Amino acid sequence: MGSLFRSEEVCLVQLFLQSGSAYNCVSELGELGLVEFRDLNPSVNAFQRKFVSEVRRCEEMEKTFSELFFFNCDFNNTDYTNITPENVV
Numbered sequence: 001m002g003s004l005f006r007s008e009e010v011c012l013v014q015l016f017l018q019s020g021s022a023y024n025c026v027s028e029l030g031e032l033g034l035v036e037f038r039d040l041n042p043s044v045n046a047f048q049r050k051f052v053s054e055v056r057r058c059e060e061m062e063k064t065f066s067e068l069f070f071f072n073c074d075f076n077n078t079d080y081t082n083i084t085p086e087n088v089v
Contacts, residue, residue, distance in 0.1 A: 029035045
């Protein structure tokens with residue numbers, strides 16, 4: 001990870017990537033934690049950008065996984081040893 005005080009030397013670069021490999025390249029750079037990305041299209045609405053459908057799909061999957069996680073936590077923290085047919089509603 002970079003220094004908090006930015007005493008390290010930095011440079012500005014522009015990457016031109018093929019669409020097929022762009023995600024993997026950006027993901028790897030992000031995992032390194034040594035880069036900062038700049039939005040070159042700030043005037044474009046977020047819903048008008050490329051890959052909006054993929055981002056929405058990822059958000060839906062994240063929501064589903066978080067719901068499953070909380071359900072699993074609730075399920076694991078409940079004592080099911082005393083359940084009888086009489087007390088099941």
